[in-house]
Amino acid sequence: MCPGTDEPAPGGRSPGAAARVLVVDDHPMWRQSVAASLEEAGCPVAGTAGDGVQALRVAAATRPEVVLLDLHLPDLSGAEVIRRLLAADAEIRIVVLSASGERQDVLDAMTAGATGYLVKSAQFSEMLEAVRAAAAGKAVFTPGLAGLVLGEYRRLAAGARGDPSQAGGAGGALSAAAAAVPTPRLTERETEVLRLVAKGMTYPQIASLLVLSPRTVQNHVQNTLIKLQLHNKAQLVRYAMEQGMG
Amino acid sequence: MAGQMWRAVAIFRILTLAYAAVLIVRYHHFYAHPDAGLAVLAVMAAWTAVTAAAYAGPRGRIPALICADVAVAVLVLLSTRLVDTVRHINDGAPTLPVTWVAAPVLACAVAGGPAGGLAGAAVIAAAVIAERGALTGSTFGAAVLLLIVGGVVGYFVRFGLRAEAALERAARHEAAVSERERIARGVHDSVLQVLALVSARGRELGGEAAELARLAGEQESALRTLVSGASVRPPAGGLLDLGSLLEPLGGSRVTVSCPAGAVLLADEAARALAAATGEALDNVRRHAGADARAWVLVEDDGAAVTVSIRDDGNGFAEGRLAEAEAAGRLGVAQSIVGRLRDVGGKACLTSSPREGTEVELRVPRN
Numbered sequence: 001m002c003p004g005t006d007e008p009a010p011g012g013r014s015p016g017a018a019a020r021v022l023v024v025d026d027h028p029m030w031r032q033s034v035a036a037s038l039e040e041a042g043c044p045v046a047g048t049a050g051d052g053v054q055a056l057r058v059a060a061a062t063r064p065e066v067v068l069l070d071l072h073l074p075d076l077s078g079a080e081v082i083r084r085l086l087a088a089d090a091e092i093r094i095v096v097l098s099a100s101g102e103r104q105d106v107l108d109a110m111t112a113g114a115t116g117y118l119v120k121s122a123q124f125s126e127m128l129e130a131v132r133a134a135a136a137g138k139a140v141f142t143p144g145l146a147g148l149v150l151g152e153y154r155r156l157a158a159g160a161r162g163d164p165s166q167a168g169g170a171g172g173a174l175s176a177a178a179a180a181v182p183t184p185r186l187t188e189r190e191t192e193v194l195r196l197v198a199k200g201m202t203y204p205q206i207a208s209l210l211v212l213s214p215r216t217v218q219n220h221v222q223n224t225l226i227k228l229q230l231h232n233k234a235q236l237v238r239y240a241m242e243q244g245m246g
Numbered sequence: 247m248a249g250q251m252w253r254a255v256a257i258f259r260i261l262t263l264a265y266a267a268v269l270i271v272r273y274h275h276f277y278a279h280p281d282a283g284l285a286v287l288a289v290m291a292a293w294t295a296v297t298a299a300a301y302a303g304p305r306g307r308i309p310a311l312i313c314a315d316v317a318v319a320v321l322v323l324l325s326t327r328l329v330d331t332v333r334h335i336n337d338g339a340p341t342l343p344v345t346w347v348a349a350p351v352l353a354c355a356v357a358g359g360p361a362g363g364l365a366g367a368a369v370i371a372a373a374v375i376a377e378r379g380a381l382t383g384s385t386f387g388a389a390v391l392l393l394i395v396g397g398v399v400g401y402f403v404r405f406g407l408r409a410e411a412a413l414e415r416a417a418r419h420e421a422a423v424s425e426r427e428r429i430a431r432g433v434h435d436s437v438l439q440v441l442a443l444v445s446a447r448g449r450e451l452g453g454e455a456a457e458l459a460r461l462a463g464e465q466e467s468a469l470r471t472l473v474s475g476a477s478v479r480p481p482a483g484g485l486l487d488l489g490s491l492l493e494p495l496g497g498s499r500v501t502v503s504c505p506a507g508a509v510l511l512a513d514e515a516a517r518a519l520a521a522a523t524g525e526a527l528d529n530v531r532r533h534a535g536a537d538a539r540a541w542v543l544v545e546d547d548g549a550a551v552t553v554s555i556r557d558d559g560n561g562f563a564e565g566r567l568a569e570a571e572a573a574g575r576l577g578v579a580q581s582i583v584g585r586l587r588d589v590g591g592k593a594c595l596t597s598s599p600r601e602g603t604e605v606e607l608r609v610p611r612n
Contacts, residue, residue, distance in 0.1 A: 027439040033447065099438065099470060103489070107506040120442045121463055121498075124450050143541050144503045150545060151505020158548050198503045199556040199604070200541030209601070 019135030020046040022064035024055040024081070025097070026074055034068065037124050043131060052076030056084055063089065066134050068127070069114070071098040071105045078105055079112040086113045093134040097127075107148045110225060111232040116140025139222040146198035149224050150191070156183045156231075181234045184227040193220045247410045251356045251403055252307065256298040259349035263294050266344045282329045286322060286342050293318050294346075301353065312357050315350040316366055320373040323347050327377060338384055341377055351392055355400035363396030430473035438473075441466035445498075463498045486516035488544060488551060492523055495542065500527060504544040511551055515589040515609050519553055522582045522593065526555040526605045534559020534603065549611060556604040582607070 021038055023045060025031045035045045046064035049055035052073045059067065067085060071078035082094050095116035096109045106117055116134045118127060119142065130140040160183040186194070189210075196206045203221075207214040267287055274283040297315055300306030326341045341347075347370050354366025371389035378385045441462045448459025471494040487508035496502040511519070523542060530540045538559030545552045582605065583593045591609030 027436075030439050030443055033443055037447075099442070103504060103506040121445050121466065124446055127446075143501045143543070147503025147543055147545075148506050150543075151507070154545070154547055155505065155507060195543065195545075195554075198541070198543040199554055200501060200539065200558065201556075201601075205601075 018042060018044055019065040019093075019131060020044045020062070021131055022046045022055065022059055022062065022067045023048045024050075024052075024067060024073070025070040026050050026072060027070075030070075034124075034127070038128070038131070041128050043128065050074075052081040055081055056088070059085055059092070060088060064092070066093045066095060066131050068095050068097060068131065069109075070120070071096055071102060071109055077108070078114075079108040082109055082112040082114050093137070095127075095130050095134045095140060097122075103148060106145070107152055110145065110148070111152070111228050113229055115225075117142055117145040119144065138218065139225050141197055141221050141225075143198045143200050146194045146221075149228065150186075150194050150198060152228060153184070153186050153191075153224070157185065159183070181231065181238050184231045186224060190220050190224050193217055194224055197221060247406060248304075248356070251406075252301045252353075255349060255352045255356060256301060258352060259294050259297065259346065262344065262346040262349060263290055266290060266342065266346045269340060269344060270342060276331075276334070277329050278331045279329050282325075283342065286325050286329060289318075290322060290343055290346060293322075297349075297353070307357060309357070312350070312353050312366075315353050316369050319343065319347040319350045319370055323370070323373045323377050327379075335378065338382070341374070347374070348392060348395060351396045352399055355396050356403050358400065359404040360397050360400035363398075363400030364393060365396075367392040367396030426473075433469065433473045438466055438470055441469070460498055467494070467497055484513050485510040486513050488516045488519060488553075491516055491520040492542060492544060492553070495520075495524060495527060499538070500540045500542065502542045502544070505546055509544055509546045509551060511609065511611070512589075515551075515591070518585045518589045518591070519551065519607055519609055522585045522607050523553055523555060525582050525585075526607075529605075530555070530557040530559065530603075538602070551609050551611070553607045554604055555607075556602055558602045560602075 021043055023031055023035050023038070025034070025048075028050065031048045031050065035048050038045050046062040047058040049058045052075045055067070055069070055073075069078060069081060073081065076084075078096060078098075082096075085092050085094060093116075094109075094114040095118065096106060096114045097118050097120050098106050098109075099120050110117060115137075116130050116139060118130050118140065122130075133140050192210065193206060196209070201209070203214045203217045206212070207217045210217070270283050270287045274280040277283045293315075297311070300311055322343045323341055326343075327335065329342060330339060351363060351366045351370055355363025358365070371392045374388050374392070375381055375385050445459045445463035445466055448455040448462065451459075488511050489504035489509050492502050492504065527540055527542070530538055534540075534557045538557045540555060540557040543552075543554045543556075545554075586593045586607055586609065589609055590612075591607065593605060593607045595603065595605050597603040
């Protein structure tokens, strides 16, 4: 079974109903196999697509709840597909599948608004679990993703220290716009939790180690991603404004 | 490029022949032997044709012909003394071939680089001085000019040929890289996808299929490392990306997590960390149980790079280090510590039955 929830978070839609999935992958054999397995597991497949443009068209026509998106597409970048999918339907949940060695692509996709990430060699049961969690509005974190997110916060913090324009010292419209996007930071607790996730500990293990509820651990992890996504969105807006004003 | 240089020598020779011809035709009435002057001009024209034809192909550019070239120039130069009057010569009249004699110097420079050019120039310069019979201001000037031309042209010829060779190497390298990328795309679109699929589905099926899946998964990650071509990118200024060194260590039981960007470290530091990480993972395989999984986390806080290797095997309680020592774990840890000390870093081992064992490796940036 692939129900939308056991514990629906705000924003997860059609609780109780099976989440309809769109499978996007440029390899037909993979696409068909995943679609067949999903159907077998009781998860209705809204459609399949072999490239980004087709994915956007099929998503507009079939309105799936979850998109299982391979980052390696022949036409559009994964991040671009995600931005356009979310622009058309803000409620859509995107789980990214990627081969290893595409770290920047994965990070771009996650900050663009994907809610989950799995390596392509993940077991099918993990994939099913990820679809289920995404439909429930939960972030699907793997150790690899936690490592990427930790690295990104450190990169942002280093950029904020090294770049005087980020300190908001100089005048002018552009630097004012730059200063208007504050650098997101991790709390100590969030850093602690993310490091444990990156080292392969499960949420219940982390919860018992830090004496927290598993739900709180989940929230900490999810927050780290949401902050990055908001920052990314603010930067895009700032960029658009600068282009308009320039 | 060498062909173009030889063509330039031929063009120089023809132009200087034309200049010599103008002077000889105009002034041969004043020579002691006017007809001999015209005969020398004919010899020069014939030799110009011979060398232009011979130097056009690589087979004609032989040392014997280049020596003959210099010899002919010397003879033509010295023939001035037989053709013109002694008074003209002593008054500083130009030699019969004038600047034509610089052509063999260029040929020497193109064939033999700076040394060849200087040697040819020295012979011709000696002949110029011999023709005049004395070291005057103008013969000295001509000799110096010939030596400069021979040396400088020789230098630039060698320089140009080296640049051309380097350019050719770069073009070949680029072609190899783009061919590799093309193959990588092909492999990514087909073989890797199938291996990933076999690996994922096989594990679902379990039993013998799971073993096949494990093999497919290992081959997938090996092939992916091969075609992703991390090794193609040359290290930037003696720095290596620790991430691309560690990623190949990942597999069905090992997860490697890194920042998205490159984690650049000095060559030795990066290699020491990668070797120590590999050792720690070997250690996990040997001691933590066959089913233990391991996670490698790479963190870069600017001042230092930290690599943590955690396993979920049966760790050991604190205060039971003697047991760990007996199990051989500490010995390996000592070798890891040594590797890191060499690059100014340190390693520490923590373990508890609940959390497995964790090795933390830390190397500061200077």
